[in-house]
Structures are given as structure tokens and as C-alpha cells.
Amino acid sequence: MSREEFTAAxxxxxxxxxxxxxxxxxxxxxxxxxxxxxxxxxxxxxxxxRQTAGRGRRGAAWFxxxxxxxxxxxxxxxxxxxxxxxxxxxATGLAVAEAIESFGPQVGIKWPNDVWIGARKVAGILVEAGxxxxxxxxxxxxxxxxxxxxxEKIATSLQMETGQAFxxxxxxxxxxxxxxxxxxxxxPYFPELISTVRxxxxxxxxxxxxxxxxxxxxxxxxxxxxxxxLLFRSEKGLERLIQADEVRLLLS
Numbered sequence: 001m002s003r004e005e006f007t008a009a010x011x012x013x014x015x016x017x018x019x020x021x022x023x024x025x026x027x028x029x030x031x032x033x034x035x036x037x038x039x040x041x042x043x044x045x046x047x048x049x050r051q052t053a054g055r056g057r058r059g060a061a062w063f064x065x066x067x068x069x070x071x072x073x074x075x076x077x078x079x080x081x082x083x084x085x086x087x088x089x090x091a092t093g094l095a096v097a098e099a100i101e102s103f104g105p106q107v108g109i110k111w112p113n114d115v116w117i118g119a120r121k122v123a124g125i126l127v128e129a130g131x132x133x134x135x136x137x138x139x140x141x142x143x144x145x146x147x148x149x150x151x152e153k154i155a156t157s158l159q160m161e162t163g164q165a166f167x168x169x170x171x172x173x174x175x176x177x178x179x180x181x182x183x184x185x186x187x188p189y190f191p192e193l194i195s196t197v198r199x200x201x202x203x204x205x206x207x208x209x210x211x212x213x214x215x216x217x218x219x220x221x222x223x224x225x226x227x228x229x230l231l232f233r234s235e236k237g238l239e240r241l242i243q244a245d246e247v248r249l250l251l252s
Contacts, residue, residue: 002169009169014180015073016043024050028073029128029137035075036133042077047172069157070140070172074179080187085127086133086242087186087228089113090197092125095182097200099174100140105161108202109231110247111221115140118204119249120156131234136183138175142146142168159215191226198224207250208232212241218250 001233018041025031031045039159039190050066056242066183078085094175096115097107100122108116115123126137142159143165185193198204203221210217210232219234229240 005167005169006172009173010045012173013045013176016041016221017045017180018043019045019175022048023045024052024158026047026052027137028071029126029135031097031129031147032073032135032137033128036077036130036135040075042075042133043174044075045072045114047072066196066219068144069142070138070175071167071173074139075133075135076183078186082129084186084190085129086112087101087190088134088136088183089125089127090228091182091186091193092138092179094126094193094197094200095178096123096140097123098178098182103158103166103171105158107200109200110202111213111224112243117158117161119202120154121151122156122158122161122205127243136179137155140171140175141169142166149231158195190228194224195224197228203230203247205251208247210241210244210247211252212244 006021013019019038022031025046026109028048028051032044035044035046044170046127048071051071072092072141076088087205093109093115098107100115103108105117111117113125114121123138123140128135130158142153143159144157145160146154156170201224204223209219210220219232222231222233222238225240230244233240234240
């Protein structure tokens with residue numbers, strides 16, 4: 001990792017975002033969680049070159065090769081009601097999508113927390129809440145060109161999609177600048193946020209399988225509700241899902 005490059009990029013981060021660089025951690029989310037409990041302020045960011053126990057949702061391992069990808073977590077102490085914090089996943093997804101798109105490719109959002117280029121995942125988001133803080137973890141494939149067999153058909157990177165390598169520090173800076181705007185829109189400005197998310201939703205109109213409340217289901221996504229829930233039509237009728245796991249597109 002070029003600390004100098006990331007340090008230079010961080011100098012232009014909007015307030016109150018402040019970068020801390022770690023060579024190796026088990027998980028950037030865990031590291032930020034610990035810092036939050038010790039009183040670290042809103043806006044603290046931990047970037048790691050290597051995670052020994054990086055994870056996505058439901059504890060799944062996150063593939064982040066050294067020197068090729070970005071793995072970082074952000075500490076937030078939101079002033080909005082805690083019931084609104086789940087919206088941070090959509091806000092972050094939109095921020096990451098907008099940042100990536102500034103480098104060329106068209107980008108979509110797979111509700112609730114994945115960012116896609118075409119039909120492949122380029123970034124994942126993990127939001128975890130503490131007593132009075134939230135931790136937003138972001139994993140973004142920048143210059144990765146090879147993935148493990150288990151994900152090679154569903155993963156992509158900025159380099160794979162454009163044919164060129166990028167400065168990871170510049171990509172991260174773009175994410176933080178968009179995040180500084182979108183993360184403040186989970187309250188009164190959420191209608192603006194959700195309208196933009198809808199335009200990028202890759203699930204709308206698609207047949208999907210998913211797991212919700214421990215039950216495997218199949219149905220059609222009709223869109224995203226005003227409050228951010230997935231509008232899912234199945235044999236049970238139209239439902240508003242607050243959370244769902246393993247949302248997968250079904251072939252027609």
C-alpha cells in the first residue's frame with residue numbers, strides 16, 4: 001500500500017472524515033466497532049491493506065486481494081432515529097455506485113447492499129449498529145483481475161470492466177465524497193435518495209429467489225417502497241420486505 005497516496009487523498013476528504021491506515025486487521029468493521037466503543041468520533045475511517053477475517057453479510061468471507069481492492073469501514077454517530085439507520089445500506093450503495101460511475105462504467109444497485117456492473121458484483125456493503133453508533137463497511141474491487149472459482153462468475157472489478165488500472169486512493173476519495181452527501185439523506189431528504197436508488201435498481205421487474213424470515217421464497221420484484229423496503233410479489237400477494245438474504249435473479 002502506498003500510504004503517501006492514501007494520505008494525500010485523505011487530506012481532501014470532507015469534514016468530519018478522517019482516515020486511519022492499518023497494514024493488517026481481522027476486520028475493518030470490528031476495528032471501527034472497537035474504536036467507537038473507546039469514544040472515537042463520527043467520521044473515523046479505517047482502511048486496511050489486508051483483512052484476515054473480512055466478512056460480508058451473514059458472516060460470508062469477503063475476497064479482497066492485497067494491493068488490488070479496497071476494504072474500509074466508516075464510523076457514524078447518526079442524529080437520526082435508530083429505526084432509520086438501515087437506510088444507510090441504500091445510501092452507501094448509491095454513493096459507491098455514483099463514485100464508480102465517475103470512472104466510466106454504468107453501475108446498478110442490487111437491493112439492499114450490493115453494487116453491480118452489468119450482472120456482476122463489484123462492491124459489497126455491511127452496515128452494523130452499536131448502541132449509539134453505526135459501522136459502514138465497504139469492499140470494492142478496483143484492480144482485481146482474477147477471482148476464486150466460487151465467485152468468478154458473479155464478481156467483477158473496475159479494471160475488468162474498463163480495461164485499465166486505477167488509483168485505489170482516487171477511487172476511495174470519490175466514494176467518501178459521495179458518501180458525505182448520501183449518508184446525510186436517511187432522514188428528511190430520503191425521498192430524493194430513494195428516487196435515485198430506484199433508477200439504479202437492478203431487481204425491479206425481475207423474477208428472484210430469496211430468503212426472508214428463514215423461508216425460501218420466489219416471486220417478482222415490483223420496485224422499492226418509499227421507505228426503502230423491497231416490493232415483492234409472490235403467491236402471498238404484494239409484500240414489503242425490510243430485509244432479505246440471498247436475493248438471486250432467476251432465469252426466465
